[in-house]
Amino acid sequence: MNGVDTLLQAVAMYKSRDPKTGDEEEMVENLFDSLCCLLMPLENKERFVKAGVELMIIIMNQKKLCYGSAIRALDFAMTNYPPACERFIDVMGIKTAFPAFMGKIHLSKKNKNKRYKEELEERLVSVVASLFERVKSEAEKLDQLELDDLEIDDEEKYSRKLDAGLYTVQLIAVILGHLWTSEHHGIQSRIELLLRQQRLTKKDLQDILQEFHDNIGDLDGPEEKERGSQKS
16 A cells, blocks of 8 residues: 555544544644655655545545644645646635635634744645646647637537636636635735736736636526426
8 A cells, every 4th residue: 555545544534533632643743744745756646636635625624633734735735736736626625725715714722823824824825826837737728729710619619618628727717816806915915926927917817707707608598598497
């Protein structure tokens, strides 16, 4: 059995309970430290994606002592590894992690110090940076998708773009747009910095959101009416 699998089995024991003693707490911290070290090589990231990402989300949802350690492990797994970012999105990691990014960080009685909160914020910013890299790689792939010469209608073109990765781009853009509307100056500054690092602009995100909006569909349109009649 691989070391990643062994460590995941060990930390899974604490997905819904906290360590009972100081020694046990130190042992759990050491387990997560070892897991993060193992997540440096690519082959171990691959193993982690199979079950580790979802386990870390479960741990975060339980809001126990290992909450911050789970975020740290996700950061190591997602850095420079798009499949981990995709898995993070698929298991609703954004819904779990971003309340923390918006200032609603879960703090237990044992880790309410300022440094702990700052470290969590740094890790969450790094997770966002990984998602930004995903946006950039998907955008480049879409730019290479040549559909203009094909004899297909606009709806089919849009469908093919979704299959090529546009949906992932749209989802991340919606999240970032939501974060931006929080009007939290610190969050907005971080988003702008990440955009610059990825050579993207706010207009790039606006264009993605506009296309998403234009293709959502009309609630009063014939397609939605037909779906409504089928349900009834």
